[in-house]
Every structure is written in C-alpha cells, then in structure tokens.
Amino acid sequence: MAELSIRDLTVRVDGTDILKGVTLDLEKGKTLALMGPNGSGKSTLAYAIAGHPAYEVTGGEILFKGEDITEWTPDERNRAGVFLAMQYPVEVPGVSLTNFLRTAVNARLEEDKPVREFMGELRTAMSDLDVDESFLQRSVNEGFSGGEKKRFEILQMALLRPEVAVLDETDSGLDVDALRIVSEGIDRLRGPDLGVLVITHYTRILRYLTPDEVHVMLGGRIVASGGPELADELEEHGYEHYAVSA
Amino acid sequence: MTTSTAPTTDTPTSLDAITEDVVLDRSTAAGEPSWMTDRRLAAFKTWLDQDWPNRRADEYWRNTPFDRLVDVTLPLVEPVDAECVELAEGVVDTLESPAATVTVVDGAVLSIRVDEDWADRGLVVESLRDAAAGPCAGVVSEHLGSLTTTGTGSGRDEDRTISTNDALWDAGVFVHVPAELEVTAPIGIQTYATRPGVHLPRVLAVAEHHARVTLVLEHLGGDLPDAPRASRNKTPVLVDEVVEVIARDSSFVDVISVNEHGDDVAFLSLQKAGAHRDATVRHYSATLGGATVRLRPEVDLLGPGASAFPSGIYFADEGQHFDVQPYMRHIAPRATSDVLYKGALQGKSRAVFRGNVYVAREAVGTTTNENNRNLILTKGARADSTPFLEIECADITAGHGSATGQIDARHLFYLQARGLRREQALRLIVLGFFNEVLEQITLPSIGERTLAAIEREIDLADLDQVNVSAGRVDTPRD
Numbered sequence: 001m002a003e004l005s006i007r008d009l010t011v012r013v014d015g016t017d018i019l020k021g022v023t024l025d026l027e028k029g030k031t032l033a034l035m036g037p038n039g040s041g042k043s044t045l046a047y048a049i050a051g052h053p054a055y056e057v058t059g060g061e062i063l064f065k066g067e068d069i070t071e072w073t074p075d076e077r078n079r080a081g082v083f084l085a086m087q088y089p090v091e092v093p094g095v096s097l098t099n100f101l102r103t104a105v106n107a108r109l110e111e112d113k114p115v116r117e118f119m120g121e122l123r124t125a126m127s128d129l130d131v132d133e134s135f136l137q138r139s140v141n142e143g144f145s146g147g148e149k150k151r152f153e154i155l156q157m158a159l160l161r162p163e164v165a166v167l168d169e170t171d172s173g174l175d176v177d178a179l180r181i182v183s184e185g186i187d188r189l190r191g192p193d194l195g196v197l198v199i200t201h202y203t204r205i206l207r208y209l210t211p212d213e214v215h216v217m218l219g220g221r222i223v224a225s226g227g228p229e230l231a232d233e234l235e236e237h238g239y240e241h242y243a244v245s246a
Numbered sequence: 247m248t249t250s251t252a253p254t255t256d257t258p259t260s261l262d263a264i265t266e267d268v269v270l271d272r273s274t275a276a277g278e279p280s281w282m283t284d285r286r287l288a289a290f291k292t293w294l295d296q297d298w299p300n301r302r303a304d305e306y307w308r309n310t311p312f313d314r315l316v317d318v319t320l321p322l323v324e325p326v327d328a329e330c331v332e333l334a335e336g337v338v339d340t341l342e343s344p345a346a347t348v349t350v351v352d353g354a355v356l357s358i359r360v361d362e363d364w365a366d367r368g369l370v371v372e373s374l375r376d377a378a379a380g381p382c383a384g385v386v387s388e389h390l391g392s393l394t395t396t397g398t399g400s401g402r403d404e405d406r407t408i409s410t411n412d413a414l415w416d417a418g419v420f421v422h423v424p425a426e427l428e429v430t431a432p433i434g435i436q437t438y439a440t441r442p443g444v445h446l447p448r449v450l451a452v453a454e455h456h457a458r459v460t461l462v463l464e465h466l467g468g469d470l471p472d473a474p475r476a477s478r479n480k481t482p483v484l485v486d487e488v489v490e491v492i493a494r495d496s497s498f499v500d501v502i503s504v505n506e507h508g509d510d511v512a513f514l515s516l517q518k519a520g521a522h523r524d525a526t527v528r529h530y531s532a533t534l535g536g537a538t539v540r541l542r543p544e545v546d547l548l549g550p551g552a553s554a555f556p557s558g559i560y561f562a563d564e565g566q567h568f569d570v571q572p573y574m575r576h577i578a579p580r581a582t583s584d585v586l587y588k589g590a591l592q593g594k595s596r597a598v599f600r601g602n603v604y605v606a607r608e609a610v611g612t613t614t615n616e617n618n619r620n621l622i623l624t625k626g627a628r629a630d631s632t633p634f635l636e637i638e639c640a641d642i643t644a645g646h647g648s649a650t651g652q653i654d655a656r657h658l659f660y661l662q663a664r665g666l667r668r669e670q671a672l673r674l675i676v677l678g679f680f681n682e683v684l685e686q687i688t689l690p691s692i693g694e695r696t697l698a699a700i701e702r703e704i705d706l707a708d709l710d711q712v713n714v715s716a717g718r719v720d721t722p723r724d
C-alpha cells in the first residue's frame with residue numbers, strides 16, 4: 001500500500017465543494033507532480049492532507065501508512081511524518097524562529113534533542129539552503145521576503161525529516177538562483193524513505209526534481225495522469241485542452 | 247480632635263470622613279516641616295471641593311465605575327510592627343547589585359539600603375520626610391507636588407484620588423541623582439500591602455541634568471486572610487499611589503513598574519514624569535495583579551527635544567478590571583513620544599485602555615505614536631481601547647493604532663502543522679504577542695519576571711476554551 005493514499009476525497013470550503021473526488025497514491029521514494037491552473041483545487045488538497053480545520057472532508061479518505069488520518073489534528077499528522085510546505089507561509093509575530101524550530105523538532109522526535117546537536121543540524125541546514133545567520137534572531141516568517149519564506153519552509157522540512165512532503169508551489173516567487181538552491185535542497189532530502197508531492201504551475205522546478213508521475217487537476221478533479229513528459233506538454237499547450245472534461 | 251503625638255486613634259477614620267485635623271495631626275506627629283504641612287492642608291482644601299470620580303461626570307472614568315470598585319470608607323492603614331510581617335520575595339530582591347533598595351510596608355518606610363559607592367558619588371535615597379528635613383529640603387520643596395495638585399509645576403490634576411495622596415501620603419520615598427551622575431545599577435522600591443485599609447505611597451525622584459537612573463517600583467501584597475469586604479467588587483485594600491519623576495535636561499530616566507498585588511487590592515497609580523530639554527523618560531509597566539487597577543503613566547514633555555517611551559503589558563483574568571491611561575503632553579517643540587501597550591484577557595475580565603496625547607500649539611515638530619493591542623483569549627473578557635489625540639498644532643507627525651482580537655487561526659494552524667501541540671502553539675503565540683514590548687525591557691530580571699507571570703497566566707487559561715478567530719482564508723485571493 002502506498003505511504004499516502006487519497007481515496008475519492010471530497011472537500012468543502014466555506015460551504016462550497018472544492019474537491020470533487022480525488023484519488024492519488026504516493027509511494028515512498030517517489031516524486032509526484034500535481035499541476036493545474038489557478039483555482040483548480042491544488043492548495044485545497046494540500047490543506048486537506050495537512051488537516052486545516054477550515055477544509056472539511058465531506059467524503060472519501062486520506063490514508064497514511066494505511067490509517068485514515070482525516071480525523072487527526074494537524075500536529076498529529078506532522079508528528080507522524082506528513083509535512084506541508086505552504087504556498088503562503090504564515091508570519092507569526094514575535095515567535096522566535098529558533099525557539100519554534102527547536103520545539104517543532106522535539107515534538108516530531110518525541111524527545112528533547114540536546115541544544116548543541118540541534119543547533120549543529122540547524123546550522124548545516126541553513127548553510128545547505130544558503131540562509132543567513134541573522135535568521136536565527138528573527139521571528140517566524142516575520143518580515144521575510146517571499147523567497148525567504150520558501151527557503152524557511154524547506155529548512156523546516158530538512159529538520160523535521162518527514163516521510164511524506166507536500167510542497168505547494170514552493171517554486172513560485174523564487175528567482176533562478178534561489179530556485180536552484182531550494183530545489184537542490186529538496187533533492188538532497190529525497191530518498192527511499194520520502195514521498196514528495198510537488199504542486200506547481202510550471203515545469204521549472206521539475207527540471208531539478210524529475211517526477212515519477214504527473215497529475216493534472218482541474219475543477220477539483222484529477223483529469224489526466226502520465227509520466228514526466230506530461231509536464232512538458234502542459235507547459236507548451238496549457239490546460240485548455242482539458243477544460244471540456246472538467 | 248485634639249493634637250495627639252501619634253497618628254493612631256482608637257477608631258480609625260474612614261477615608262471619606264477625613265477632616266483637616268487628621269491631616270494636620272498626621273503631619274505634625276511625623277515631625278514634618280511646616281511648608282510640608284501647609285502643602286498637605288492646601289491639597290486637602292482642594293480635596294474638600296472635589297467629588298469622588300464618577301463615570302458619568304468624568305470622561306476619564308467612563309469605563310471604570312469608581313463607586314462600585316473602590317471602597318472609600320476604608321480607614322487609613324496603620325503601620326504595623328515590621329518584625330511581624332513576612333514579605334514575599336519580589337523582583338527587586340532579584341536585582342543584581344542594586345544601587346539602592348527600599349521596602350515600604352503598610353504606609354511606613356521599613357528599610358532603605360543604599361550602596362556605599364553610589365552614596366559616595368552623590369546618590370540620595372531616603373524617606374521623603376527625612377529628605378524634607380535634611381540637605382535636600384530645597385529640592386523636595388521645589389518638586390513635591392509640582393506635577394500634581396499642589397505645586398507650581400506643569401500639572402494640575404483635578405482627580406480626587408490624587409489630592410487624596412497629596413494631602414495624606416504616608417510612606418514617602420525620595421531619590422535624588424545629582425547632575426552628570428549615571429547610576430547604572432537599578433534602584434528598587436518595594437511596596438507591600440499586608441493589612442486592610444488605604445495605603446498612600448509616594449515617590450519623588452529627581453534626576454538632575456545629564457543624570458541617569460533606573461527605578462523599579464514593585465507592588466506586592468494583598469491576599470489577606472478573612473479581611474471584610476464592603477461588597478463583592480470592593481476590596482479591603484486600596485493603594486492610591488503618586489509617583490513624581492523630574493527628568494532635568496538631558497537626563498535619562500527608566501521607570502519600571504511591576505504590579506503583582508493579590509486579588510483583594512484596588513490599585514490606583516499616577517506615575518508622572520516631567521521631561522525637560524533633551525531628557526528621555528522610559529516607562530514600562532507590567533500590570534498583572536489586583537482586582538481593580540487604574541494606572542496612569544504620564545509624561546509632560548516640557549523641554550524641546552524631550553522623549554517619552556511608555557510601554558507596558560497587562561494580563562487580566564477572572565474578576566480583574568484594568569484601566570490603563572497613558573497621557574503624553576507635548577508642551578515643548580520637537581519632542582517625541584512613542585506609546586505601546588499590549589494586553590491579554592481571559593475569564594470574566596475587563597481591560598480599558600485610554601491613551602491620550604496632547605500637543606500644544608507651541609509644540610511644533612512633535613513626533614508622536616500610540617499603539618494598543620488586546621488579545622481576548624476566552625469568552626467573557628472585554629477590552630475597550632481608545633487612543634485620543636488632542637492636537638492644537640499642525641506641524642507634527644502623529645500616528646496611532648488600536649486593535650482588539652483573538653488568537654489568529656492562521657498562526658495556530660501554521661504552528662500545529664509543524665507538529666506543535668495546540669497548547670504549545672497557543673503559548674508561543676501569546677508570548678509572541680507580547681514580545682514587541684518585552685524585547686524593549688532593559689533589565690533581564692524584569693523580563694524574566696514578566697515572562698514567568700505571563701506563563702502563569704497561560705497556565706490558568708483553559709486552553710480548550712480559547713477563542714480562535716475565523717481566519718479561514720489562508721491564501722490571498724487572486
């Protein structure tokens with residue numbers, strides 16, 4: 001059974017049905033790309049996987065290691081190994097970034113990692129992602145540029161070592177250099193124990209993270225699935241072609 | 247009443263029924279100089295003409311029903327034998343090598359310790375009465391009451407709670423920092439209320455030109471066993487305090503006020519500074535204890551280029567009523583004030599913030615900013631926040647903001663999505679909310695004390711009941 005298995009999932013937001021039956025399997029060691037135009041429901045799927053309380057699962061199930069996690073709180077999901085890198089990471093005023101990371105890492109490990117060891121790992125992750133030392137003095141996402149926020153998401157992924165990572169438009173807002181650094185950072189984390197779902201509009205991040213499968217979402221449904229070549233097709237021809245079937 | 251030698255009487259008079267004789271007796275019994283007695287009597291004349299605050303008649307009391315919260319029939323507290331009282335440890339006890347510490351208990355100055363080095367360099371910390379009879383008499387006489395009702399300074403305060411203190415203050419503390427002396431160690435003044443009644447502490451601090459001083463004013467006490475109450479809302483202890491701070495040219499005065507009274511205390515405090523040319527006055531207050539608190543951190547910006555930075559936190563829980571009213575008066579040109587207060591509330595509690603900024607016609611080039619934020623944690627708490635600007639001068643830069651809200655669902659989700667349990671996330675968010683104020687605290691022990699107090703408040707909270715804003719929209723809509 002796939003590490004993450006989404007079965008016929010329907011999700012309602014603010015009284016509107018957004019996802020209308022999504023089925024998707026993510027195996028360990030695999031990278032999936034989910035593409036689709038704005039408003040097709042990609043972020044909705046990402047939030048539903050992460051357990052955002054505003055995204056109400058009205059049908060179907062989300063199985064993680066065979067267990068239905070739809071009733072789990074967001075923190076339970078994360079501690080179990082499901083990670084969401086958000087499209088729009090949230091600024092949490094006044095909350096010390098270092099303090100937050102340490103609390104998060106300890107929560108995921110379910111034990112207190114010695115400060116020295118934690119700081120060592122943090123510094124390594126920071127230099128891997130070309131993040132400045134001054135980050136340590138800042139508050140969570142507060143005053144970060146779009147690019148800095150995206151880097152910080154991947155930094156957290158590196159520290160939290162998830163088994164399933166959903167990356168919601170991590171590439172958007174990154175310039176060429178930043179895209180390379182962030183993508184390489186993600187690539188380093190890939191391996192036989194991690195499944196990655198890359199949500200994106202464009203193929204540029206996929207040049208670093210070659211997907212095993214590409215899925216196309218439109219109107220809250222997966223309307224096409226294929227290999228990496230599908231991504232190039234989409235970039236060339238756009239999504240109009242699928243509009244009819246949506 | 248006849249002239250007695252001690253201020254004790256068998257049936258203590260209630261505050262409301264004080265007569266001129268009582269004022270006179272107390273002053274003469276304490277051996278005060280005649281000018282001081284006269285000043286008390288003058289204040290008492292004012293007092294006689296005044297009424298107790300009334301929410302309908304006085305806009306500054308609009309949200310705090312004095313008649314329901316403050317018991318004016320309480321007697322003036324009588325000093326007790328100091329040996330008999332056990333005093334809780336306060337933050338002043340944890341200050342690292344303070345320049346001086348003062349302990350006030352139930353209307354009497356119990357002890358004063360001044361570090362010898364600082365004393366040799368000219369720092370004076372003594373009881374106000376001793377000061378008035380010693381070499382500093384001139385300074386005391388010049389400034390005592392100059393910012394309130396009796397003096398000739400910038401202030402005339404129309405509030406009866408102030409003339410009460412002017413006429414009847416009991417434990418007085420005087421601090422004098424001579425010109426150019428930078429007292430880098432803090433001065434701690436602890437005021438304890440261990441007995442029911444009206445406590446009327448007074449502080450006068452004068453920093454001469456280019457002097458520097460940090461005052462830590464700590465209020466403790468209350469939680470008295472079995473003290474009778476006039477009504478459920480009225481407390482058996484009333485602490486009505488006046489602190490006057492004179493910041494002469496280019497001086498730098500840091501005032502830190504920490505209130506951790508028990509919940510049977512009503513605490514009214516005017517903490518007012520006069521800032522002269524290029525002087526800087528910082529004021530930080532942590533309002534945590536007491537049933538009723540009305541705190542007035544005020545600065546009169548009297549000299550060109552003066553600056554005032556009042557900031558504070560408050561955390562109200564079940565049954566507490568906090569009313570915080572900073573007042574900045576820009577009298578002179580090119581002065582700066584920046585006001586920042588943050589408060590959290592839980593249970594059936596109430597916070598009132600009324601921030602006042604007055605800019606006189608002459609105060610050209612004023613820069614002023616005023617902000618208040620309230621975080622309502624649970625149902626039943628209420629905050630009223632109003633920043634007021636009264637501006638007679640066009641050539642100024644002024645900003646103000648006020649907001650009252652709940653825990654932001656987006657913050658909570660973000661932290662939970664990274665594995666933090668709900669209560670861990672809430673704790674970080676609440677501490678983060680206060681951080682903007684806390685990071686400005688210059689004394690580490692004060693910061694730690696405030697943090698610990700906030701943590702205790704969070705521990706009290708029923709985190710399952712915490713309101714979270716319906717911040718459902720996570721993504722900017724395209």
Ligand SMILES: Nc1ncnc2c1ncn2[C@@H]1O[C@H](COP(=O)(O)OP(=O)(O)O)[C@@H](O)[C@H]1O
Pocket residue numbers: 013014018036037038039040041042043044045718719720721
């Ligand atoms: N929090 C929300 N409130 C209201 N509508 C939402 C919200 N999130 C998503 N939607 C709606 O759901 C649809 C899918 O949005 P989203 O999942 O963000 O799409 P994508 O990520 O593919 O751009 C859109 O029509 C959007 O307007």
Ligand SMILES: [Mg+2]
Pocket residue numbers: 042043044087168169
């Ligand atoms: Mg999206």
